[in-house]
Each structure stands twice: as structure tokens, then as C-alpha cells.
Amino acid sequence: MASDMFSLDGKVVTVVGAGAGIGEAVALAAAAQGAHVVCLDLNAGHAEATAARIVKDGGRSEAGTIDLGDETQIDGSFQRIADAHGRFDGLVCTPAINVRKPILKYSLAEFDKVVSLNLRGNFAALMAAGRLMTPQKSGSIVLFSSIRSIVTEPGQAVYSMTKAGILQLAKSAATEWAPMGVRVNAIGPGVTETPLTAPIKANADWYNAYAAKNPMNRWAQPSEMAGATVFLLSDAASYVTGTIIYVDGGWLAADGRFTPPGM
Numbered sequence: 001m002a003s004d005m006f007s008l009d010g011k012v013v014t015v016v017g018a019g020a021g022i023g024e025a026v027a028l029a030a031a032a033q034g035a036h037v038v039c040l041d042l043n044a045g046h047a048e049a050t051a052a053r054i055v056k057d058g059g060r061s062e063a064g065t066i067d068l069g070d071e072t073q074i075d076g077s078f079q080r081i082a083d084a085h086g087r088f089d090g091l092v093c094t095p096a097i098n099v100r101k102p103i104l105k106y107s108l109a110e111f112d113k114v115v116s117l118n119l120r121g122n123f124a125a126l127m128a129a130g131r132l133m134t135p136q137k138s139g140s141i142v143l144f145s146s147i148r149s150i151v152t153e154p155g156q157a158v159y160s161m162t163k164a165g166i167l168q169l170a171k172s173a174a175t176e177w178a179p180m181g182v183r184v185n186a187i188g189p190g191v192t193e194t195p196l197t198a199p200i201k202a203n204a205d206w207y208n209a210y211a212a213k214n215p216m217n218r219w220a221q222p223s224e225m226a227g228a229t230v231f232l233l234s235d236a237a238s239y240v241t242g243t244i245i246y247v248d249g250g251w252l253a254a255d256g257r258f259t260p261p262g263m
């Protein structure tokens with residue numbers, strides 16, 4: 001029935017990064033759509049708080065700690081979920097960091113830190129999920145890219161590289177795993193109010209400039225990233241793989257120069 005297309009009833013969805021920001025909002029939304037949500041985060045207390053909110057609202061959830069820098073822990077954690085539930089239907093992976101600096105001021109240690117979480121850590125999570133999903137011949141993985149995969153600005157070189165990399169990773173995994181029934185896609189958020197962007201919000205000029213760049217003239221709330229993510233996890237997206245959905249308030253549609261008089 002069309003009204004059930006977006007349901008996640010009976011699915012076990014693991015959200016890495018569920019302790020804050022977009023991951024937290026996605027975990028709440030996936031549970032509201034009927035999924036059993038496993039909330040994982042480096043910050044165990046925050047993951048537990050998200051799971052507790054889901055349970056308080058009548059949903060099904062559990063929490064655990066995970067460090068995307070530790071592939072043995074990722075493998076063990078995902079395997080335990082699959083063993084406990086007999087399935088591993090969905091993975092949403094949000095963690096990323098940004099060190100905003102001009103290229104000539106970047107150290108290679110900073111480069112390694114950003115690339116290590118944004119690419120290596122997310123790749124390790126994707127691999128661990130793929131190992132469980134391909135034999136079961138089903139599953140949906142949602143990675144987090146950004147408008148920075150397409151457009152960038154001074155100070156965002158390494159972050160933008162990693163977000164373009166996430167897009168190519170989603171496409172590559174989609175092509176490898178489509179024959180095994182596993183879909184892989186990415187979300188490309190626009191500016192969203194989360195702990196990641198708190199330093200921008202603290203600077204009124206910067207915050208307002210980003211709002212004004214956007215045809216909607218505002219930032220997004222984390223909950224506004226959840227609809228597209230739930231869609232990609234659901235059977236409504238059964239023919240959607242290897243793509244990115246930009247949820248950016250029109251950021252990428254507008255060149256941002258000038259609105260002609262009378263328009």
C-alpha cells in the first residue's frame with residue numbers, strides 16, 4: 001500500500017553518530033517510522049540519551065559506543081547487532097570533522113586527522129556493513145556528503161575533498177553491491193545547525209552570510225535531513241542507488257551573485 005512505502009517496520013537500522021546533530025535527528029525519525037534503531041556514537045552518554053528518548057516516545061532502541069577509528073570495534077559491534085537481531089537492514093553513518101584553514105596553513109597532521117575520520121572511518125563502517133548485508137542480499141547504506149562535494153570556499157580544501165570522496169565511495173559501493181541487493185546512497189546537507197557548525201553560529205556575520213546565500217534565507221534544522229534519509233532507508237527507494245540527495249534549501253541551484261530588479 002502506498003501509505004506504507006516509507007515504513008521502516010521490522011527493519012534494524014544502525015545509526016553511527018546518533019549522539020548529536022543530524023545522526024540524532026535521523027535516529028529519532030527512523031524509530032518514528034517503525035525501525036528498531038541502534039544508536040552508536042563515540043560519546044556513549046549521548047548515544048544512550050538518544051536511545052532513551054526513542055524508548056520514551058514508544059519506539060524500540062538500544063545504544064552502544066563506537067569509535068570509527070577502530071575497525072576491530074566497528075566489525076565487532078555490527079556483528080553483535082546482526083547476531084542479536086538476525087539481520088542488519090540499514091546503516092546511516094554521519095561522523096565527520098572539519099579543520100577550517102587555508103591550504104598554506106594546513107599541517108599534514110591536521111590533514112590526516114580529517115581524512116582519517118571522514119574517509120577512512122566512514123569507509124571502515126561501510127565495509128563492515130557490506131560484509132553483513134551482501135550475504136543477506138538486502139540492505140541500505142546512507143553516507144553523509146555535503147554541498148562541499150560540489151562547491152567550496154577558502155578554508156575548506158580538505159573537508160571538501162573528503163565530502164567529494166564520500167560521494168564517489170557511495171557510487172562505487174552501489175555498483176559493486178547492487179547485484180547483491182544492497183543499495184548505497186549519500187545525503188548532501190546544506191548548512192545545518194548542529195554542534196559541528198556551532199563555531200559558525202557563534203559568529204553573526206558568518207551565520208547570516210550563509211543564511212543569505214541560500215534561496216530559503218535560513219539554515220536547516222537537523223530534523224530536516226531526516227526525511228530524505230528515511231526515504232533512502234525505506235522500500236520507497238527500492239530502485240535508488242549510487243546517488244546523492246542534496247537537502248540544501250536550494251544552495252546549489254543559485255549562483256548567489258545578485259537578484260535582478262523586479263524579480
Ligand SMILES: NC(=O)c1ccc[n+]([C@@H]2O[C@H](COP(=O)([O-])OP(=O)(O)OC[C@H]3O[C@@H](n4cnc5c(N)ncnc54)[C@H](O)[C@@H]3O)[C@@H](O)[C@H]2O)c1
Binds near residue numbers: 022040067121195
Ligand atoms: N551540519 C552541517 O551544516 C553539515 C553540512 C553539510 C554536511 N554535513 C555532514 O553531515 C554529517 C553530520 O554532521 P553533524 O553536523 O550532525 O555533525 P556533529 O559533529 O554535530 O555530530 C557528529 C557525531 O559524530 C560523533 N563522532 C565523532 N567522531 C566519531 C568517531 N570517531 N566515531 C564515532 N562517532 C563519532 C560525535 O560524537 C557526534 O555525536 C557530517 O558528515 C557532516 O560532514 C553537515
